[in-house]
Amino acid sequence: MHTREEQMKAFGRLLDVLDQLREKCPWDKKQTNESLRPNTIEETFELCDAIMKDDTKEIKKELGDVLMHTCFYAMIAREKEQFDIADVLNAETDKLIFRHPHVYHPSQVGAEEPKPLPFVPENAADNDEFSKADTSDQVLKNWEQIKLKEKDGNKTVLSGVPSSLPSLIKAYRIQDKARNVGFDWQKKEDVWEKVHEELKELEDELVREDKEASTNELGDFLFSVINAARLYHLNPDNALERTNAKFIRRFNYIEQHSIRAGRPLTEMTLEEMDKLWNEAKQNERLNID
Numbered sequence: 001m002h003t004r005e006e007q008m009k010a011f012g013r014l015l016d017v018l019d020q021l022r023e024k025c026p027w028d029k030k031q032t033n034e035s036l037r038p039n040t041i042e043e044t045f046e047l048c049d050a051i052m053k054d055d056t057k058e059i060k061k062e063l064g065d066v067l068m069h070t071c072f073y074a075m076i077a078r079e080k081e082q083f084d085i086a087d088v089l090n091a092e093t094d095k096l097i098f099r100h101p102h103v104y105h106p107s108q109v110g111a112e113e114p115k116p117l118p119f120v121p122e123n124a125a126d127n128d129e130f131s132k133a134d135t136s137d138q139v140l141k142n143w144e145q146i147k148l149k150e151k152d153g154n155k156t157v158l159s160g161v162p163s164s165l166p167s168l169i170k171a172y173r174i175q176d177k178a179r180n181v182g183f184d185w186q187k188k189e190d191v192w193e194k195v196h197e198e199l200k201e202l203e204d205e206l207v208r209e210d211k212e213a214s215t216n217e218l219g220d221f222l223f224s225v226i227n228a229a230r231l232y233h234l235n236p237d238n239a240l241e242r243t244n245a246k247f248i249r250r251f252n253y254i255e256q257h258s259i260r261a262g263r264p265l266t267e268m269t270l271e272e273m274d275k276l277w278n279e280a281k282q283n284e285r286l287n288i289d
Contacts, residue, residue: 015085018071033076040069052241099146102139145181157181169237171226179230188231191224198224246284253280 021028043065050058074085097104108114161173185191202217229236254276258265
């Protein structure tokens with residue numbers, strides 16, 4: 001692994017190249033925050049794909065692309081004399097220090113070399129409310145309360161959930177933030193009564209063929225299932241992505257068989273496709289074993 005000096009040198013090299021491209025490359029010259037945004041979203045999803053596949057080579061590559069975009073936005077802001085990459089890094093560092101009072105005292109915000117506890121800051125007695133956090137759950141609970149106290153922090157508990165998040169992830173984050181201030185089931189097992197209740201209400205509306213009401217109840221049912229996943233420490237987005245990948249593998253197996261047989265999928269019976277689906281499942285089990 002590289003030394004800290006080598007890491008900083010590599011970061012500086014990236015900034016130097018971006019500066020040169022901004023000056024000399026026609027494409028880089030014309031980029032704006034708005035024009036970069038779709039690419040940033042794509043790069044972020046590509047990183048997420050690599051993480052789900054546990055592909056170390058691709059993770060490294062996509063991290064580089066995401067980092068490049070971060071630096072590019074900061075470069076555009078520097079040109080407008082708004083801020084630069086140093087401001088971005090310092091603001092993030094200060095935020096981390098302030099939100100981890102069990103590691104750093106908030107008085108260390110802005111310090112060039114912040115000192116981890118134990119040390120005795122001048123105003124220690126005034127800032128010990130969140131200084132104890134022995135578990136990760138306590139850290140998260142403190143985190144939400146601290147953010148509400150920040151000068152430029154969240155005004156309400158749920159205001160920190162981006163409106164543009166995909167709905168499944170947004171639901172999980174909403175529930176998680178509510179949990180961190182004590183709004184949650186006392187026993188995780190109790191959530192299943194709610195799941196069954198919401199499923200029954202969905203079934204009732206489907207029988208009535210009321211599309212609007214059915215849509216609302218479907219949302220309530222999905223929200224309750226996500227809640228159950230959270231309570232059992234399962235990530236529903238990761239779980240669904242695994243199922244998506246599994247479905248694609250098995251369906252591709254059916255399609256490849258149809259191609260080899262010279263028969264379009266549309267000419268195959270459901271029974272034939274089910275048989276191939278089960279073959280794909282069996283092959284997966286054999287590979288796992």
